[in-house]
Amino acid sequence: MSTAKTPSGKSSGRGTRELRVRVKTAKGRKLSSTLWLERQLNDPYVQKAKLEGYRGRAAYKIIELDDKFHFLRPGVRVVDLGCAPGGWTQVAVTRVNALGARRGKPQGHVLGVDLQDVLAIPGADLHVLDFLADGADDQVKAWLGGPADVVMSDMAAASSGHKQTDHLRIVALCEAAAYFAFDVLVPGGTFVAKVLAGGAEMGLLTMLKKNFQMVANVKPPASRADSSEKYVVAMGYRGVAPAPFVDGPDADDVDMGASHT
Numbered sequence: 001m002s003t004a005k006t007p008s009g010k011s012s013g014r015g016t017r018e019l020r021v022r023v024k025t026a027k028g029r030k031l032s033s034t035l036w037l038e039r040q041l042n043d044p045y046v047q048k049a050k051l052e053g054y055r056g057r058a059a060y061k062i063i064e065l066d067d068k069f070h071f072l073r074p075g076v077r078v079v080d081l082g083c084a085p086g087g088w089t090q091v092a093v094t095r096v097n098a099l100g101a102r103r104g105k106p107q108g109h110v111l112g113v114d115l116q117d118v119l120a121i122p123g124a125d126l127h128v129l130d131f132l133a134d135g136a137d138d139q140v141k142a143w144l145g146g147p148a149d150v151v152m153s154d155m156a157a158a159s160s161g162h163k164q165t166d167h168l169r170i171v172a173l174c175e176a177a178a179y180f181a182f183d184v185l186v187p188g189g190t191f192v193a194k195v196l197a198g199g200a201e202m203g204l205l206t207m208l209k210k211n212f213q214m215v216a217n218v219k220p221p222a223s224r225a226d227s228s229e230k231y232v233v234a235m236g237y238r239g240v241a242p243a244p245f246v247d248g249p250d251a252d253d254v255d256m257g258a259s260h261t
């Protein structure tokens with residue numbers, strides 16, 4: 001995992017002692033809330049994010065994916081869909097050199113959108129938008145003002161508590177992001193998106209395989225082992241009109257080591 005240039009400029013957090021915190025049940029607090037709090041307090045990625053100045057543990061998912069696939073290079077233009085609270089955006093700003101901090105390296109650009117307001121991140125162009133709303137893709141294209149090298153989506157609808165419904169919703173978000181990517185990516189561009197394992201993503205993966213030179217199915221270690229979340233990384237956009245969705249074989253699974261529990 002990369003530890004270079006954290007937003008706070010602090011150390012990597014490597015070597016942080018992992019003391020287990022127990023949270024007592026409290027009057028008025030549900031057991032599920034107590035267990036959530038205990039998991040947060042004991043999660044090394046949560047602690048590391050605090051130390052390194054990231055807005056959430058999700059930052060480490062894109063760090064791990066980029067350390068493996070190297071799509072966030074200085075000078076690239078990135079669209080970050082579902083960017084709140086901003087961890088992925090923070091990572092992208094640094095890695096694409098959006099602030100021009102690395103002299104002599106090309107300066108990139110990061111555009112983020114989310115349903116929710118996001119506190120400003122220097123170097124990023126952030127907008128509140130429902131990406132599933134009519135005309136949302138045209139709006140993002142207008143803000144972008146040109147092609148993108150990377151489209152990444154960590155969009156996830158709030159959990160309904162019903163696994164299959166959540167799965168279908170996330171696939172719908174992923175498909176919307178993929179069609180947008182087909183529209184704005186330069187040939188050779190990269191598409192990264194969150195999916196939930198559950199079956200309905202097969203058509204999407206097949207379509208990505210037709211339109212990209214390489215499609216990988218990845219579970220980064222920062223993604224919790226008890227979550228059905230995984231990511232598709234599609235690289236080498238062929239720059240042709242997308243084939244329709246059809247059921248078909250899965251993408252290649254890439255082993256990134258154990259997930260965090």
Ligand SMILES: C[S@@+](CC[C@H](N)C(=O)[O-])C[C@H]1O[C@@H](n2cnc3c(N)ncnc32)[C@H](O)[C@@H]1O
Pocket residue numbers: 055056058059081082083084085086087088089113114115116129130131132154155156157158173
């Ligand atoms: C897991 S969070 C993203 C975390 C982010 N990558 C980070 O590093 O901070 C998922 C986000 O998707 C956003 N989202 C869900 N549906 C959306 C939609 N239709 N349009 C835009 N954003 C959406 C949610 O508001 C939420 O902030």
